[in-house]
Amino acid sequence: MKIAVTSQNFKSVTGHAGKSRRFIIYDIGSPCDAPEVVWLDLPMEMSFHEFSGDRHPLDEMDVILTASAGQGFIAKLAKRGVQVITCGETDPRKAVRDFLLGAVKPNNPHAHLELERHSQVSRDCCCSC
Numbered sequence: 001m002k003i004a005v006t007s008q009n010f011k012s013v014t015g016h017a018g019k020s021r022r023f024i025i026y027d028i029g030s031p032c033d034a035p036e037v038v039w040l041d042l043p044m045e046m047s048f049h050e051f052s053g054d055r056h057p058l059d060e061m062d063v064i065l066t067a068s069a070g071q072g073f074i075a076k077l078a079k080r081g082v083q084v085i086t087c088g089e090t091d092p093r094k095a096v097r098d099f100l101l102g103a104v105k106p107n108n109p110h111a112h113l114e115l116e117r118h119s120q121v122s123r124d125c126c127c128s129c
Contacts, residue, residue: 001028003099004058005092006066010039012090015068019049023058024092028100035096048073058082065095067107 005013006020014020021044027036040057044050048058058064063083067090074084088107089095098104 001063002026002061003028003063003065003096004040004061005095006064007092011092013065013067013087013092013095015066015086017048017064017066017069017084018073019047020066021047023064025061026096028096048076056080063099065092065099065104 003026004023005026006015006017006022007024008014008020008022010022010024021042023040023042025038025040027038029035042057046056048056058077059080059082061082063085064077065085065087067086067088069084069086077084085099085104086107087095087098088105089098095105
């Protein structure tokens with residue numbers, strides 16, 4: 001099973017999955033194996049917000065874990081056979097472990113607004129809140 005975690009800083013689970021270009025990929029073999037971990041850093045035109053081709057590197061994933069994702073992104077990935085799960089966990093390894101245990105921490109759908117307030121960046125909310 002291959003699980004991609006959106007992580008713009010390669011340290012924590014981040015949101016806006018459709019615009020994300022950085023992912024931590026966990027390739028889970030058997031339950032006793034340590035997962036293989038790969039850092040995927042895509043060019044801007046390969047973010048799903050910009051992408052219009054047929055094959056995408058994320059098509060190989062079974063699951064994408066993210067802090068936030070729009071319904072369009074979720075539907076687009078579902079058509080590609082990839083399940084998108086939003087979670088409230090910030091630690092990528094713990095998010096993957098929680099997913100594998102069936103105990104995904106619920107996300108705060110407006111957490112990105114708090115982050116923007118703290119960084120004093122003004123942006124429109126993408127989730128119609």
